[in-house]
Amino acid sequence: MSWQENIDNLIRIGTFKRTDYIADDVRQYVIYAKEYLADAEKTETTRSRFLLAYEGMHSLSLAVLNRVGVRSEGSDGHRQTAFQVALMVIEVDEVRKGASTAIMGFHRTRNTITYQSPFPPMSEKVGTAAIEALKFMLAATEKFLAQYQEE
Numbered sequence: 001m002s003w004q005e006n007i008d009n010l011i012r013i014g015t016f017k018r019t020d021y022i023a024d025d026v027r028q029y030v031i032y033a034k035e036y037l038a039d040a041e042k043t044e045t046t047r048s049r050f051l052l053a054y055e056g057m058h059s060l061s062l063a064v065l066n067r068v069g070v071r072s073e074g075s076d077g078h079r080q081t082a083f084q085v086a087l088m089v090i091e092v093d094e095v096r097k098g099a100s101t102a103i104m105g106f107h108r109t110r111n112t113i114t115y116q117s118p119f120p121p122m123s124e125k126v127g128t129a130a131i132e133a134l135k136f137m138l139a140a141t142e143k144f145l146a147q148y149q150e151e
Helices: 003-012 023-042 046-067 078-089 099-116 124-150
Strands: 016-018 070-072
Touching (some): 003 016, 003 070, 003 078, 023 046, 023 124, 046 078, 046 124, 070 078, 078 099, 078 124, 099 124
Antiparallel strands (some): 016 070
């Protein structure tokens, strides 16, 4: 199934809603992602590094969704769906096999440390991996946005 068909299905069931593409909003989401990345690279706390990188990835998801003219309706799982669709749209698995699975793993980790349990402390490896995932997703998003404008 193409990402367009996937989005059409999500609109049909009420998970997504059509919205206007607003270039300034897309640019701002990308700016936020870059700011989150810069902050994540500066902070000394592993948990903060992870959460900043995660929020950067989420901002990129919102940029991609706005670029293709949809938004989440805010129902349960809206962040997960936004991530899944955005990763499909920017074709991260075409560039790096398993990238979407890794990024979705960060989403699950974020939910666990936010809503379920603060223990055990986050490892340095996870914080560093989240920053690298944000860099990868940023590059894929910028490539997509550049291509999309050419069409």
